[in-house]
Amino acid sequence: MDAQCLDWLRVARSRLPDGAKRLLLERYPDPARALTADLSRISSAARLPGSGRLMMKSFCDAQAVARDRAWLKCTAATVVGLTDPHYPRLLRQIPDPPVVLYCLGDTALLQVPALAIVGSRNPTPVGREIARNLARQLAGGGAVIVSGLAVGIDGAAHQGALDAKGATIAVCATGLDTVYPRYHQQLAGLIGHSGLLVSEFPPGTGVKRYHFPRRNRIISGLTLGTLIVEAARKSGSLITAFFAAEQGREVLAVPGSIHSPLSRGPHRLLRDGARLVESIADILEELPALGVAPGASDSAAAGSVRANSVLDAVDFAPTSVDQVIERSGLTITEVCAMLIRMELAGAVRSCAGGY
Structure with missing residues (x-):
């Protein structure tokens, strides 16, 4: 695990509010620098009165960081922080983006x-x-x-x-x-x-x-x-x-x-x-x-839309095949095939007078 990944774990496990973390990272994009920055510079905006010269690092749960670090090593998971180049661009644009994303996979x-x-x-x-x-x-x-x-x-x-x-x-x-x-x-x-x-x-x-x-x-x-x-x-x-x-x-x-x-x-x-x-x-x-x-788009996607139109045509009261054909606009072959398939799937049930 590289040093920056460890720093992001520390940021994540800091007990500071996420809003305060975002303010620090906006001013100090490097997580290592954000961890040691003087909180008094953002205390009023982050609603941390009296924080003095404390640092984000001071609020870090070291035991939790150690557990997270061990888990990441065992699973090949990783973390992506808010100012990391790999952080998703669209997600960064929302009003309250996650400070850290835990990721497993690609x-x-x-x-x-x-x-x-x-x-x-x-x-x-x-x-x-x-x-x-x-x-x-x-x-x-x-x-x-x-x-x-x-x-x-x-x-x-x-x-x-x-x-x-x-x-x-x-x-x-x-x-x-x-x-x-x-x-x-x-x-x-x-x-x-x-x-x-x-x-x-x-x-x-x-x-x-x-x-x-x-x-x-x-x-x-x-x-x-x-x-x-x-x-x-x-x-x-x-x-x-x-x-x-x-x-x-x-x-x-x-x-x-x-x-x-x-x-x-x-x-x-x-x-x-x-x-x-x-x-x-x-x-x-x-x-x-x-x-x-x-x-x-292929026939499978088109088939799902046809199935939806057939289901829309079937009332909760018994509905005849002719009514389904008229309402759906499909051919008798398409309707009959779809009704059989839907009955097997449990979406409709045949009864006296239709479905």
Whole structure:
């Protein structure tokens, strides 16, 4: 471990408020210099009255630094500080960027154009398929997919990127030595091997409710835009969308059935001006900086959109095949094939009078 990495660990483990650390680093970009700077020069701005000639180093938890150092050596993880050249440019632009990022995997991905895909933890099979297919196509075209490692849409987005042998970043709400949810232990391992796991929380940090909104601002902050695929009215994924809007990033949403509670979130965003996404082409038109060729869309992505139109055409009351054809605008062959596939997936159920 080089000296600068150790200095960043000390900065991270200082008990000073993050605002004070940012002020010091703004004045002294070198972490070694920031650690030994006179705090009295920033005390009024950082709300540290009476700090005298104390230094940030004086507030450092040496035992925690030693534990972090040992963990980094064992895992080949690293830290990227706010003034480090490898710190992601877009994230540095948000109002409250993390002072330090703990990283496990390929940190070069922090510099690649990225899209966040987030949504419900309890999605429909069709919603899961849409997220996975869109992520696969975008990652296959060279974009990085960012999400939060949660079950549901997050996991589908990560998996879609891995399907394409593309890149994905998982932003964690715990220390990187803790995988949450445990269900995604294997997925986290795959991402750490071929993508990147990121957290602003040091090793040893467990699951805490208030960490998830903090995690969400990083998801949106790393990316050019945030895409919402299925979200209830009070879904946590909407927090990510709101952060994206506040940060001046694009917000995109996949529409759904007016009868589905999971359409409430996306439809609310669409009413507020989010970009409607029916295909990968909509994403590329809104975010050309992703650098994905228009030809990246293929039949799999188109199939996911057809599935969504079929699901929208099916009411909670029995709906005939003829009604589905009329509402979706698809052919009888496409509708029948999609209904069979969706029934096998558990998205619809056949009954007297249709589906």
